[in-house]
Amino acid sequence: MSNESSALASAATEADRVVKRQKNCSTKFADAVDGLLAAVNDSRNRLQDDSTENALNDLKQHVTQLGVSSELHDQTKQLHGAIAKLGKALEKAFVPDICKATRPVEFDQDTLNQVVAEHLFHEGRFAVGEKFIQEAGMANGESLKKPFEAMHQVLKEIRAHNLEPALHWVEEHRQELQRQPQAKGFEFKLYRLSFLNTLQQQGHKAALQYARQHFARFKDSNMPEIQRLMGSLCYTRRQSSSPYAEFNSPAQWDDVDHEFTRQCCGLLGQAYESPLLVCVAAGSVALPTLLKLASKVVGPQQHEFKTAPQLTVPLELGKEFIFHSTFACPVSREQSTAENPPKMLPCGHVLASQSILKIARGSVRTFKCPYCPAEATPQTCREIHFPDLAPLA
Ligand SMILES: [Zn+2]
Structure with a gap:
């Protein structure tokens, strides 16, 4: 187990201890209150045939015997002790100061604002994005928002299992899409899912009608898949024994969702994943190594570490961060x-x-x-x- 995960494991053990102590404490408090209530009730009953003074004296004695105060004091002390230990374990598990691994970079404020705004619109967080462009006083905010707004409107419909707007978008951009090698097959993918959706919603007659209307165009490029789709029509009433079970998979919708985002971003000249998100993700992958490096450099080397154009050791980020x-x-x-x-x-x-x-x-x-x-x-x-x-x- 690495240092970080063993530190985390011991923090988790401390957290368990806190939970146990807290439960213990709460039971003891409830018991103490019950005991006190019983004592008070008891002496109230005795007030009817005993003098007030006697009853109160007995009550006082009874309460002292219960030892509530010191018991509760002990319990609280133990709980606080456990919480303090958890705090220390957490401090050990997480590096509190990540600034050691950062370097002073002078950002161009306008570019930074644009990156943040584009990220928010890319992720479909329009209310926050609008607030941001307003507060940052960005003149070009609206023009940044518009293309993403159109994209998210279509995505919203795809998520509601309505493919019409997506098909309409493809028709509108067919020429541009044909110039993009990575868009190959996307249009058929949409018609294919639309066919399956028709089959599920309106039955095989409507699906057959849909296929006649739309699949002819794809007969040269996608014949084997069209044949499989037609084959699945024979199993509409026997879905449990259908060899085409994957045609019912909800994952197809996610797939079209991602694919549409990819194609749309491609035409917009935008990255499929928000560049800001990728930067932050890459940074968090690199951070542990950078922190380790930063803790090893001392004295004048520290300045070099913060200013050198290149790191002295290669930093592997993994395949998902390799784009070219x-x-x-x-x-x-x-x-x-x-x-x-x-x-x-x-x-x-x-x-x-x-x-x-x-x-x-x-x-x-x-x-x-x-x-x-x-x-x-x-x-x-x-x-x-x-x-x-x-x-x-
Ligand atoms: Zn040679």
Whole structure:
């Protein structure tokens, strides 16, 4: 178990102790109050045939015997002790000061405002977003909101199992979508779900009618799936034995929901996931490592840690945070840029253009490839372009 999780486990144990103490305490308090009530009732009954003084004296004695005060005092003390221990355990489990791992960055306020506003609209939180653009005094707030508003209106209908607005949107944007390779198949996906929805809501006659009306266009691209959909019509009354059970899966709606967001954001020139969300998520993945690093650097190195353009150790964020391929020269270890693009030698090995010039000591001399015996001159090396390489900065 790692340090963090064992610290968390001991905090959880302390929390259990607090709960037990609290229960104990509450039972003891209830018992004490019951005891006191019984004593008071008892002496009230005795008032009828005894003198007031005697009754009160007896009551006083009785209460002292019960020892309520010291018992409750003890209980409360133990409860507070347990709470204090829990507080300490929690402090140990969570690093209280994350500022050690941060660095002073001067944000451009307008850009930051735009990022926050776009995030709120992207997530469909329009009331908060509107308040934000109003308070931040953003002149372009409305224009940021509009495209996302349209997207969320369609999403709302999809979530209510109404695909009409989504189909309408696709029809409106068909030409633009055809230019997007990742939009391939999306339109059929919508018609397919709409067919299944018709089948479920209105029965197989209506579904067949729907298929006749809409599937002809997709016969070249999606015939096998259309055949399966038609096959499922035979099982409308025997769904429990249907081999097409997945056609009833509610996950299909989530799938279309995500896919619509993806296509819509694609056409808007926006990322599928809110960039702010991705930044915060990446930051929280990196934070434990950064904190560990920050606690190890001392003295003058601290300044370097806060200002150096690059970290001294690589920080693995995981696949979900990789959006483009990057090319790092195997010789210089530097990432390629527009000024220093990757180039392929005739032997097939790829180096950064500056590394080639360095190895060849100029642009005309013959040099040996660092990775095989083949020879080349800088002129015989060809610049290469990776299709999904991050835009060369
Ligand atoms: Zn080579």
